[in-house]
Amino acid sequence: EIDAHPGGAIEIPAGEHAIEAPLRITADGTRLSGAGTLIQSTGSAPAVVVENARDVTVRRITMARPADARDVTNSGLLVLNSEWVTVDDVRVIGNKARDAAIQIRDSEHVTVRNCVVRDYKRIAVDDRTDSELYGYAFRCIDGTGILATRSTHVTIESNRVIEESL
Numbered sequence: 192e193i194d195a196h197p198g199g200a201i202e203i204p205a206g207e208h209a210i211e212a213p214l215r216i217t218a219d220g221t222r223l224s225g226a227g228t229l230i231q232s233t234g235s236a237p238a239v240v241v242e243n244a245r246d247v248t249v250r251r252i253t254m255a256r257p258a259d260a261r262d263v264t265n266s267g268l269l270v271l272n273s274e275w276v277t278v279d280d281v282r283v284i285g286n287k288a289r290d291a292a293i294q295i296r297d298s299e300h301v302t303v304r305n306c307v308v309r310d311y312k313r314i315a316v317d318d319r320t321d322s323e324l325y326g327y328a329f330r331c332i333d334g335t336g337i338l339a340t341r342s343t344h345v346t347i348e349s350n351r352v353i354e355e356s357l
Contacts, residue, residue, distance in 0.1 A: 193221070195245070203227035203252050213237045213269075219245040227252040234263040242271040253282040263288040263313070269296045278303045285356075287313040291338035292352075295345060304345040308336040310356040332357060 193201055197218035203225030210229055213236050222242065229252065231238040238254035267283035269290075270276050276298065283292040283306070292308040295301050297324040312334035319325035334339050336352030339345045 224250040237269040266294040291335040295339040
């Protein structure tokens with residue numbers, strides 16, 4: 192549906208919607224919103240990607256992983272190389288990945304507000320056995336709620352990052 196309405200409004204209806212590939216927003220002016228929940232079953236893929244776009248809004252949707260998800264390696268929401276993006280009242284639940292649940296990279300003028308990131312951590316192995324300095328591996332709790340890297344003019348306000356499952 193996003194390809195059918197580039198730069199337009201896309202509404203995710205109430206209910207759970209299983210996806211295997213991310214919803215990709217690449218058109219300027221796109222608005223994604225709704226009362227629905229996107230359940231991303233592919234651990235190596237985000238639920239939503241905003242890439243090379245300007246003046247995008249993502250509002251009121253929920254992104255989640257299946258309850259039995261394993262080997263999740265990617266964010267729930269990923270913003271890449273974009274400008275003037277607003278993420279408002281979004282929920283990312285049970286992402287449990289090494290990458291941040293909401294991740295902003297190489298972007299400008301991004302606002303993340305009133306969002307909830309819940310149950311985003313996982314048990315991981317930090318393997319340092321190839322290092323001359325360490326030579327060991329250990330289990331640890333890993334995961335990040337919201338992360339901005341190589342980005343400028345980023346506002347992150349009034350969000351909740353909560354871990355309840357560990």
